[in-house]
Amino acid sequence: MSPDGRIALVTGAGRGIGRAIAVKLSAEGLRVAMTARSAHELEATAAMCAGPTLTVPADITEATSTEAIFGVVEQAWGAVEVLVANAGAGFASRIERTSDGDWQRMLDLNLTAPFRCVRRAVPAMRRSRFGRIVVIASNAARIGEPYIAAYAASKHGVLGLVRSAAAELAADGVTVNAVCPGYVDTSMTDHTVDSIVAASGRSAEQARAELARKQPINRLITPDEVAEAVWFCVLSGGMSGQGITVDGGAVQA
Ligand SMILES: NC(=O)c1ccc[n+]([C@@H]2O[C@H](COP(=O)([O-])OP(=O)(O)OC[C@H]3O[C@@H](n4cnc5c(N)ncnc54)[C@H](OP(=O)(O)O)[C@@H]3O)[C@@H](O)[C@H]2O)c1
Structure with a gap:
């Protein structure tokens, strides 16, 4: 695809992985709309x-926010052609201490919000017979670990959304993939x-070293490494329904 001027929307672009993705897509010539709750982080x-941007502060878990965010982008530029559903958060707790509220918060943010964004993006992508959808899942979409039942369930769920949407949209020129990072x-x-x-x-140093060792490369993944994988998903018209692990070789899928 020729990326120049294509319209992208990145959720959770205020910091971390979403920021790296927004910067990468912009450097590659896309117009980048971005959303998160914190307006000042989006401005940063x-x-x-490098190129045109649009900042749309919103809480992605509110039922009306998806429509509002897409409406702002469409009014300013037109329909979203590249959707990166990245906004998310983690939660760790023993199963018996995980409340209904904890469970629901994980599902609302990591599963329902990406579903609503995909649902809202798809009609225009089908009409134009072009679209790229990338969801930032996790290697917790592929394996379970102690203390992250709610997070892992939400991320396993979103990989199911990706695979099903990919199958449904394959003939319409729309690819749907997930990137599954380690720590x-x-x-x-x-x-x-x-x-x-x-x-x-x-100590914090011990804890960080422990998390680094979860990747066989013995370090944390960088946000730029995740953004590179997203860009690969955006470029490829032939790859769909995949969960690309970026975890230094931990999960060999
Ligand atoms: N870090 C990791 O080790 C790791 C590993 C695997 C997968 N992931 C996934 O990667 C994605 C990004 O993680 P990250 O590490 O970059 O996290 P982060 O640094 O905490 O950034 C999360 C972004 O999402 C936004 N966000 C959170 N809740 C939101 C809400 N209710 N509405 C709108 N925006 C919201 C945040 O902005 P506001 O708080 O201002 O809203 C922020 O911009 C998540 O889906 C996460 O599950 C992360």
């Missing part, structure tokens, strides 16, 4: 972008480090 991301050097992993310190009494 936009300032790092990435972002504020989300900083929170995980804090939780390990609080629960185990280990």
Whole structure:
């Protein structure tokens, strides 16, 4: 595809992986609309972008926000051609201490919000017979680990959404893929480090080294490495329904 001027929407673009994706897509010539709750973080991301940007602050878990976000992009530029559903968060707890509210928060943010974005993006993509949808899942979409039942369930679920949507849209020129990172050097992993310190009494350095060792390359994944995989998904018209692991070789899928 020729990327120049294509219209992208990146959710959760205020920091971390979403910021790296927005900067990468902009550097490759796309117009990049971005959303997250924090307006000032979005502005900081936009300032790092090379081309036209649109910042749309919103809470993606609110039922009306999907329509509002897509409406702003369509009014300014036109229909979204490249959707990157990245906004998400983690949660760690023993199963018996996971409340209904904890469970629902994970599903709302990591599963229902991407579903609503995909559902909203698809009609225009079908009409134009072109679209790229990339969901940032996790290697927790492929394997379970202790203490992350709600997070892993939401990420396994979103991989099911990706695979089903890919099958449904294959003949329409729309590809749907997931990128499944291991532990990435972002504020989300900083929170995980804090939780390990609080629960185990280990030092922050020990906790971070422990998370680094989860990747056979013995370090955290960088946000740019995830953004490169997203870009690969955007470029390829022949790859769909895949979960691309970017985890230093931990999950050999
Ligand atoms: N970090 C990792 O190790 C890792 C590993 C595998 C997968 N992932 C996945 O990668 C994605 C990005 O993670 P990250 O590490 O970059 O996290 P992060 O640094 O915490 O960034 C998350 C982004 O999502 C936005 N967001 C969170 N809740 C939102 C809501 N309700 N409405 C709108 N935006 C919201 C945040 O902005 P606001 O808070 O301002 O809304 C922020 O821009 C997530 O889906 C995560 O599950 C991360």
